[in-house]
Amino acid sequence: VDLAIKDTTLITFKDEGPSVIKNGAVGVEMDKICFVGKTEDLDEENYTKIIDGSDHVTMPGLIDAHIHSGLSLLRGTAQDVPEIEWMDKALGPIVKHLEKSDFITGSKLGILEGLRSGTTTFGEFTSDLDETIEKVHKPFGTRVVGAETINEIVDKKGDIYELESSDEQFQKADDLFDRYAQSDLIDITYGPQALDMVTLETLRKIKHEADEYDRCIHMHVAQGGRERKQIKSRYGCSTVEKLKEEEILQDNLLAAHCHDTTDQEKKTIVESETNMVGCPSSIATIDGIVPPIHRFLSLGGNACLGTDQIPGNGAHNIFREMRTISLLSKCLDGDPTALPAWKCLKIATKNGAKALGLKDKIGSLEEGKKADLITVDLKNTNLSPSVQRPFRNIIPNLVYSSTGMEVDNVFINGRKVLRDGKFISIDEERIKKEAEERAKKVLSEAEESWRRSDSKMVEYERDDLL
Amino acid sequence: VDLAIKDTTLITFKDEGPSVIKNGAVGVEMDKICFVGKTEDLDEENYTKIIDGSDHVTMPGLIDAHIHSGLSLLRGTAQDVPEIEWMDKALGPIVKHLEKSDFITGSKLGILEGLRSGTTTFGEFTSDLDETIEKVHKPFGTRVVGAETINEIVDKKGDIYELESSDEQFQKADDLFDRYAQSDLIDITYGPQALDMVTLETLRKIKHEADEYDRCIHMHVAQGGRERKQIKSRYGCSTVEKLKEEEILQDNLLAAHCHDTTDQEKKTIVESETNMVGCPSSIATIDGIVPPIHRFLSLGGNACLGTDQIPGNGAHNIFREMRTISLLSKCLDGDPTALPAWKCLKIATKNGAKALGLKDKIGSLEEGKKADLITVDLKNTNLSPSVQRPFRNIIPNLVYSSTGMEVDNVFINGRKVLRDGKFISIDEERIKKEAEERAKKVLSEAEESWRRSDSKMVEYERDDLL
Numbered sequence: 041v042d043l044a045i046k047d048t049t050l051i052t053f054k055d056e057g058p059s060v061i062k063n064g065a066v067g068v069e070m071d072k073i074c075f076v077g078k079t080e081d082l083d084e085e086n087y088t089k090i091i092d093g094s095d096h097v098t099m100p101g102l103i104d105a106h107i108h109s110g111l112s113l114l115r116g117t118a119q120d121v122p123e124i125e126w127m128d129k130a131l132g133p134i135v136k137h138l139e140k141s142d143f144i145t146g147s148k149l150g151i152l153e154g155l156r157s158g159t160t161t162f163g164e165f166t167s168d169l170d171e172t173i174e175k176v177h178k179p180f181g182t183r184v185v186g187a188e189t190i191n192e193i194v195d196k197k198g199d200i201y202e203l204e205s206s207d208e209q210f211q212k213a214d215d216l217f218d219r220y221a222q223s224d225l226i227d228i229t230y231g232p233q234a235l236d237m238v239t240l241e242t243l244r245k246i247k248h249e250a251d252e253y254d255r256c257i258h259m260h261v262a263q264g265g266r267e268r269k270q271i272k273s274r275y276g277c278s279t280v281e282k283l284k285e286e287e288i289l290q291d292n293l294l295a296a297h298c299h300d301t302t303d304q305e306k307k308t309i310v311e312s313e314t315n316m317v318g319c320p321s322s323i324a325t326i327d328g329i330v331p332p333i334h335r336f337l338s339l340g341g342n343a344c345l346g347t348d349q350i351p352g353n354g355a356h357n358i359f360r361e362m363r364t365i366s367l368l369s370k371c372l373d374g375d376p377t378a379l380p381a382w383k384c385l386k387i388a389t390k391n392g393a394k395a396l397g398l399k400d401k402i403g404s405l406e407e408g409k410k411a412d413l414i415t416v417d418l419k420n421t422n423l424s425p426s427v428q429r430p431f432r433n434i435i436p437n438l439v440y441s442s443t444g445m446e447v448d449n450v451f452i453n454g455r456k457v458l459r460d461g462k463f464i465s466i467d468e469e470r471i472k473k474e475a476e477e478r479a480k481k482v483l484s485e486a487e488e489s490w491r492r493s494d495s496k497m498v499e500y501e502r503d504d505l506l
Numbered sequence: 507v508d509l510a511i512k513d514t515t516l517i518t519f520k521d522e523g524p525s526v527i528k529n530g531a532v533g534v535e536m537d538k539i540c541f542v543g544k545t546e547d548l549d550e551e552n553y554t555k556i557i558d559g560s561d562h563v564t565m566p567g568l569i570d571a572h573i574h575s576g577l578s579l580l581r582g583t584a585q586d587v588p589e590i591e592w593m594d595k596a597l598g599p600i601v602k603h604l605e606k607s608d609f610i611t612g613s614k615l616g617i618l619e620g621l622r623s624g625t626t627t628f629g630e631f632t633s634d635l636d637e638t639i640e641k642v643h644k645p646f647g648t649r650v651v652g653a654e655t656i657n658e659i660v661d662k663k664g665d666i667y668e669l670e671s672s673d674e675q676f677q678k679a680d681d682l683f684d685r686y687a688q689s690d691l692i693d694i695t696y697g698p699q700a701l702d703m704v705t706l707e708t709l710r711k712i713k714h715e716a717d718e719y720d721r722c723i724h725m726h727v728a729q730g731g732r733e734r735k736q737i738k739s740r741y742g743c744s745t746v747e748k749l750k751e752e753e754i755l756q757d758n759l760l761a762a763h764c765h766d767t768t769d770q771e772k773k774t775i776v777e778s779e780t781n782m783v784g785c786p787s788s789i790a791t792i793d794g795i796v797p798p799i800h801r802f803l804s805l806g807g808n809a810c811l812g813t814d815q816i817p818g819n820g821a822h823n824i825f826r827e828m829r830t831i832s833l834l835s836k837c838l839d840g841d842p843t844a845l846p847a848w849k850c851l852k853i854a855t856k857n858g859a860k861a862l863g864l865k866d867k868i869g870s871l872e873e874g875k876k877a878d879l880i881t882v883d884l885k886n887t888n889l890s891p892s893v894q895r896p897f898r899n900i901i902p903n904l905v906y907s908s909t910g911m912e913v914d915n916v917f918i919n920g921r922k923v924l925r926d927g928k929f930i931s932i933d934e935e936r937i938k939k940e941a942e943e944r945a946k947k948v949l950s951e952a953e954e955s956w957r958r959s960d961s962k963m964v965e966y967e968r969d970d971l972l
Contacts, residue, residue, distance in 0.1 A: 425945035483893050
């Protein structure tokens with residue numbers, strides 16, 4: 041047997057709570073976890089390599105269930121602007137100038153940042169998904185649940201977007217299921233962009249196929265006023281009502297954002313067993329809105345965390361998201377008991393696994409599950425001191441004190457990706473160099489259209505505030 | 507002349523905005539800044555040592571204007587509990603078991619964390635301030651503006667705290683002004699704990715002395731319901747009304763928290779030129795409240811940032827506080843333009859300096875000011891890519907993307923404290939070891955009274971959720 045980590049504080053999440061094992065050990069055979077228990081029960085002779093896990097937490101890898109990693113070249117280029125401007129005036133004029141290869145370079149940078157801070161699974165949502173998988177996730181060895189974007193808008197100018205059903209897009213997405221059927225690290229979901237951006241015809245086809253072949257759907261749901269207006273005009277009801285009518289709301293759906301929903305609609309979503317992913321830093325920064333993760337959990341639903349995209353969020357770091365959603369929820373409710381630390385850790389692991397349709401494979405440390413795990417250095421100043429008696433302060437510290445940089449080892453599918461805080465086979469410096477060169481080029485090419493947009497970002501620049 | 511950093515992106519804050527100088531240079535002679543400008547105008551031959559500042563931001567050291575560093579042994583021991591429980595039931599039973607030396611060990615750990623993340627000035631609020639100064643701030647070489655706590659509660663049992671004017675406490679605090687009068691790095695302010703915790707007699711004495719000798723007062727103001735009730739019973743009005751009546755509200759006052767204030771009271775505070783310090787992570791975690799920093803700024807007041815104490819906040823890291831207050835303010839107002847990045851950076855530097863009575867000494871990079879400055883590595887993955895044209899993404903990235911660990915050099919009063927992310931003369935490992943040993947001991951001794959308190963923390967522990 042390959043590898044064991046011993047004498048460590050294991051956070052397993054095998055049951056409802058964190059199910060911590062003190063002086064714990066975890067054994068890995070090939071891609072799977074073969075032992076979870078006390079160190080004293082570990083049969084050390086069976087293992088080729090034993091890692092000393094003392095002064096470390098060993099826990100499931102974090103799950104970023106909603107990420108558009110390809111935009112990472114544009115860090116810091118669109119924030120502090122009115123919500124209405126963010127996409128069309130601030131980000132849009134720059135995105136137009138990204139070449140296909142820039143999305144790949146961006147994705148490398150973004151996934152690098154996620155891995156460094158302990159994320160092992162990415163719910164990637166992008167066009168040209170196969171490119172991102174082949175050029176980023178496969179070489180990096182990350183676990184990915186990818187959605188190929190289906191967006192059928194042909195004209196955005198009118199009051200209501202003009203849509204046209206695209207068999208080509210559907211087919212491109214559909215083909216990926218077969219292509220990656222045998223892959224252990226890659227799963228595919230359907231990715232209809234949002235109810236206002238796809239035809240009912242396509243949506244129904246997706247639903248039919250998903251039900252038929254037991255596939256998941258990942259979709260932006262109830263993102264705000266513009267969508268609401270579109271859906272009201274087109275269908276005379278709300279997004280959630282229409283999705284319910286079409287029977288899209290069910291346990292194979294991962295609904296992103298969901299902030300433009302009434303209490304009743306949240307209940308409807310939860311009762312349908314639809315999974316919800318919220319992106320705290322992104323939505324707080326772009327919309328000034330607290331993602332309703334806490335509401336969905338209170339209603340008994342499954343909710344988890346995502347980082348969306350770097351422009352707006354600023355980072356792909358799930359440790360940050362745990363703390364951010366806890367503080368935002370506490371302030372929204374005026375209730376400091378809202379989203380306690382252990383729940384934040386759970387939504388970032390076990391809940392994420394369920395949301396991505398991988399609850400039997402990952403999300404907790406259990407024998408037979410995939411060996412996606414991370415260690416966190418409790419001796420790091422940011423997490424000191426750590427105590428076990430009369431109570432453990434470790435989980436609160438992971439959530440409220442960690443920056444993510446305390447992660448020192450990352451294993452995915454039994455393979456080590458990060459050792460002592462350093463990447464083993466990813467050339468970090470080269471990726472950063474390439475990202476910087478391309479970002480400079482893209483922004484320089486975008487200058488004219490960016491200035492013409494006259495967004496609040498342009499105003500900041502003019503006023504010398506950037 | 508001693509030292510210059512050249513070819514760097516200087517964020518100077520010499521005027522209203524960040525006043526960035528591209529390809530900038532800063533020269534340091536002894537404890538002072540002797541040159542700020544373009545690298546091409548730097549007379550390199552005059553300097554003994556020239557540091558290459560390319561791919562770095564060089565900016566004023568951050569200012570943590572309100573910190574109780576002594577409680578840092580208790581990281582992760584009190585959070586996710588109802589506000590009413592936090593001090594008395596969750597934290598109190600443990601604090602009781604801290605020995606005097608534990609506050610010093612805790613302070614070392616807390617200040618270490620602040621320094622590592624770029625904080626150069628600390629608005630320390632503590633009992634036995636001289637011990638903290640002599641054993642922590644002096645050996646560490648930090649700039650400190652210290653308030654010796656004056657708390658005159660003799661009995662907390664009744665509906666209204668019983669107070670007794672303490673000449674001893676006043677004298678102890680008062681003596682520190684003379685003791686540190688000649689120190690360049692140490693300033694003293696008065697530290698009446700709060701209006702409900704000191705007698706009017708003492709408060710008037712403090713005001714008289716402060717006015718007479720041009721000294722500052724640092725005080726918790728309008729912290730919440732319990733204070734409001736006390737003040738209403740005792741004086742028949744609110745804290746702000748009483749402080750106004752006593753003419754305590756003026757530009758030499760630094761008022762901490764101020765969240766339990768009406769709009770009119772905020773206006774009153776601002777009009778009096780009182781300075782406000784908010785502690786976003788602390789107050790969000792402990793109270794579920796957004797500190798009204800944004801409100802005070804909107805009214806034209808001076809507001810800045812603090813980290814309060816580690817239990818609750820989780821860290822002493824002003825980079826975190828910048829991002830946290832921006833996101834919280836955006837969500838409170840539903841306005842993504844609230845507290846844009848440059849303003850967050852300003853409240854963490856220039857505003858903090860003014861609030862602590864040091865506006866002529868620190869807070870911006872200007873010739874003649876003290877050389878308190880930090881460099882931040884823009885090549886760090888978390889901050890990549892960084893661009894300068896057609897606009898800079900650097901300030902947004904410092905606020906929304908940095909973890910604080912990207913700070914690599916820290917200078918205070920012209921002396922280097924951190925080099926390439928490592929402390930030069932502080933034994934970090936030893937401090938952590940001592941902190942861990944003592945934390946274990948204190949918590950073990952506190953176990954019985956902690957359990958008896960039956961706080962929500964005890965419930966979490968019983969339910970195996972910690």
